[in-house]
Amino acid sequence: MKYAIFAAGLAAAGLMLAAGQGLAQTPAGESAAGQTWIHAGALLDRPGEAPRGASTLVVAGGRVAQVLDGHVEPPQGAARIDLSRQFVLPGLMDAHVHIFSDDDKTAARLEAMNRDAEDRFVVGLDNARRTLSAGFTTIRDLGSDPAAITALRDGIEKGLIEGPTIINAGRMISISGGHGDGANGLAQDYAALERGRAINTCDGPEACRRAVRLQVSQGAMVIKFAATGGVLSNVAGGLGRQMFDDEMQAIVETAHAFGRKATAHAHGKDGIMAALRAGVDSVEHATFTDPETLALFRRTGAYLVPTMIAPEAAVQQARAGQRPPAVLAKAEEAARIAFAEHVNQFAASGVKIAFGTDTGVSAHGQNATEFKMMVDGGMSPARAIRTATLDAADLLGLAETHGSLAPGKIADIIAVAASPLEDVTELERVTFVMRRGVVHKLDGQRQAFPPN
Template sequence: MRTHFALAASLLAAAIPPAARAEPADTLLQCGRVFDARAGKVLGPHVVVVRDGRIAEVRPGTAGTDATGQRIDLSDRTCLPGFTDLHVHMASQSSPQSYSEGFRLDPVDFAYRSVGFADRTLMAGFTSVRDLGGEVAPHLRDAIQQGLVRGPRIFAAGKSIATTGGHADPTNGWNDALSHLVGPPGPTEGVINSIDDARQAVRQRYKEGSDVIKITATGGVLSYARSGDAPQFTVEEVRAIVDTARDYGFRVAAHAHGEEGIYRAVQGGVTSIEHGTYMSDRVMRAMKEKGTWYVPTIYAGRFVADKAKIDGYFPEVVRPKAARIGALIQATAGKAYRNGVKIAFGTDMGVGPHGDNAREFLYMVEAGIPAAYALQAATLHAAEVLGVDDQGVLEAGKRADVIALPGDPVADIGNTMKVDFVMKDGVVYREPAR
């Protein structure tokens, strides 16, 4: 597999430039407005000075700095920290062929696809993503870091950890002959059935180069299985995963739809709950007590509920789950916000089309979440979930991940769909047409 990925990377390096252009040592961004992610407010004109991939200075006004260098005029735009999507799957994108492609395509095919998806994501203003499940992601992360291809900074989970027959068991839907030929998957393949298995699966993800651990604490919508919400781990298994992950500096994200499975994941100490469809008052109290983050992925819920209306888009075992569960997530997100649960931004993109990530902002606001909070969810809050302190705000010393868009996104959240300036680590990838 590594040989395939190395071949793909070498071919793509010749075809795709690593960046639009490398900036000189000092770049001055003249911003008409800036979003203060800590305060959740849009402020007036500022100059952002970028040096060696970092923000060197942020000064109010239109001059106000001794720095010299190339000045980029964004005086008619709002500058923000680069957005982070905490739940993506960069190697795939939903289609009626998705279920057969796993048998027909090779890993290198998914690797090639991921390059285009990564570029679209970056161009939409998402300078960081957390890829929660996919063996391609660590390799794509490395190719981006090496400058071979363009894309966001990736925090990769690698293979999700599941239980036998659970969401993310890679053999779900296989016939008996194929299952007997391959044999039952175990911790190496990310499938566990005991505390010892749980520890081994985390260690295997460490061996494979993951940055974060993802578990599937309940059934899922798109897996080839009947239940979309049944609990699939014991509290003890979750706790073993979390404790072992902590040894390696990992945080744990839990896919979870059903109430009992969410509750067990929270009690086990996960960092974030993904989806959270049937989140109850009991669950929300526990999340607030433990400081657990919620990543709603409203986009995915809306997308699958819509596609469930189309004959043949999903297998029949999936279709009723998509119709029932997908439609509920937006209401749950609004309820969680009103009850004081901490919310961060994620889309489950790969379910929907990559590059459309910002539509989640619109759905969050529709759910009753203030626009400023939604923007914080994709900047400051996302950095907290990742456990990093060098991004998510426009401040001296932070990574020079800066995006810009027309208008005021707090006044009109639809402006997040109009990003036309993208800088990551001080390199400009997109500029407004003049």
């Protein structure tokens, strides 16, 4: 039975309940003006638990004010949004994005020397808009120019730019010649220029402490470092460990001293284990895991962010000549791992998982395709959705304000036509997006921004 029919029944029941209750009343001394009352056909207010039936969400001042049973008619002066035939849930969160990465990899590579910072910023503006329209109301950007990502983040927060809430890392910290060294593969003159201005490369613990402090000084809200080689760096260094224990420990300790969480890019098992021993809060990719690795995740309590879309996308791009030659062998090595098998291990092992895609490798706005890969790997749709809501909020330090829909929480709300608990690919077709009480998408159509 189609969910729309089911939702219609819920809507009818909600209207009957509302008729019995009469019109909702606004507390004395408070105006209904500026309030938005959302009628939901079904409401997943707390992911991981059973959804509610017909419900009403009252939004005021960018936050959820009330969650009511049934479809309660709003008081005079309040706005009403009819989602009575739709499934409503919290805005999604992607813990691994590169918002300034161009989807056109060929153009980005060939035009790199002709693009100014302003050109790249325009790409980021469009990516941010598309990401929000796809239902991702919060992202963690794990590798962008510090000045650009800070400006984009702050412009969104001020309501000047349309996009998701951004938790940003600035540049990924890397050893010289490692994954994250922007001089890799450049001609000598350009490599010298890049190394002369880089603030993210370090060799030895003291230099790595300084690199963390410099990223913080440039606005980094989280610190990311390359514990191992990576697929997309233009150097044939493999995917194994690149940093020593004392370097990783120096990075993590300094990040924590500044009140920042630390996350490690890590593919090879040796790098994953070393990063976990150093005390990281999360590990990105964690490609080559095994029971020993997963046991250490459980002991430390660190989150694993799988990013399953990325290796597949990287292989296709490298084979098409859209990536440097050094990338292909590494991409194929990472893609050989049976991710379905790994997700099944993650889901059954008690490891904490947060949703992340490495979007920027794959196309922006298609973040939700990761959900199907998680479910195909043995994770339930309910668990997969939780990784992108409550669990991601916990990792990002936003658990008190994001990840569920309850009074006092930020009004980041999305809707889809049918239950994603039955078909998780519904999340690839988001019909409604509200961020901090502002509607950005309604009936599948982008809304004017700033709102009139």
